[in-house]
Amino acid sequence: MDFLAIDLEACNTYVKGSVFSIGIVCADENFKVKYKRNILINPKCKVAMHFRKPIEFHIDMADLANKPTISDYYAELKEIFSGDVLVLAHSANNDMYMLNHALRRAGLKPFKFQYICSQVIYSAVYDYPNGIGLDKVSEDLHIGFTHHLADDDAEMCLYLLKHCMEKMGCNSYAELETKLKIQRGHVENYELFPMRSGYLDALRVQHRIEKAKAKKKLIKESQAKGAVSFNVQPHFFDLIKSGSKKIEIRLNDEKRKTLKVGDVIFLVKESAKPDILKVQITKLDVRESFLEIYESYSSDELGFKESDLLDFLSVMAEFYSPEDEKKYGVVAIKFKVLNN
Helix, strand or coil, X not given: CEEEEEEEEECECCCCCCEEEEEEEEECCCCCEEEEEEEECCCCCCCECCCCCCCCCCCCHHHHHHCCCHHHHHHHHHHHHHCCEEEEECCHHHXXXXXXXXXXXCCCCCCCEEEEEHHHHHHHHHCCCCCCXXXXXXXXXXXXXXXXXXHHHHHHHHHXXXXXXXXXXXXXXXXXXXXXXXXXXXXXXXXXXXXXXXXXXXXXXXXXXXHHHHHHHHHHHHCCCCCCEEEECHXXXXXXXXXXCCEEEEECCHHHHCCCCCCEEEEEECCCCCCEEEEEEEEEEEECCHHHHHHHCCHHHHCCCCCCHHHHHHHHHHHCCHHHHHHHCEEEEEEEECCC
């Protein structure tokens, strides 16, 4: 059996199966590479990508119109996927989804094969409960590669599998499969049956139990005598939790005036599914108005990345009246999150 590491790149957010690149690296059971290819495909649609962060695909997108279509490559790809191979990809369900839709869109019969996911395997070995991207893995392992160049991404998947086998002390993939309790995923009739790792599933259950216990403890702390807590709108709470928002803005009323640098406070998410953060105050900046706060800090720190002054003041007016703003003034609370 060979390993067939793949990576697919699509070029249109709105067209399912708009695959323009298929990276393929085939290696034997000892990870000796037999061939490495990046198949460029005419996706038969416009390039229209809308991602939170721009992606550099390292190819001339304008040149795709001159490439063969996936139909032209169908016989070759079918032979590759029909061989004695175990397909491997990172965040594999996404790649299998794209492949299925690319074939269906072109009116081609689906391939039938088994697959595994290097993201699931790496997450199990290193205890990443929410998965991890190839770029972050490369930083962790100090490996250089060209992210979003399909054949390089595929080769990186192959390296991760080899690395994880070594990390777990396995001399073969079969040993790793047993240790991580892997149930291979498979693709059949355009349907995906995802890979599972019983080992990772158990880790995630344990993390959920620990998280629930920690949350219960935090709630108890926040309700203790003398504890100070503030309700926070869900959007702003999520930004604080992710580390994007660095400042919480409040009226400087009597409750806030008792605070000092070093105090611990609790931020509570106003939601049907409440959440709570324990933070320590690092700076208190008292100003006369929200306008002064806006002019003194960056939009990112305030949690208004794509808003102008009018948007900012409008949102503040929803929470606090102009009369209260004038009466109390405003305080910007800088903090560091103690539980996250």
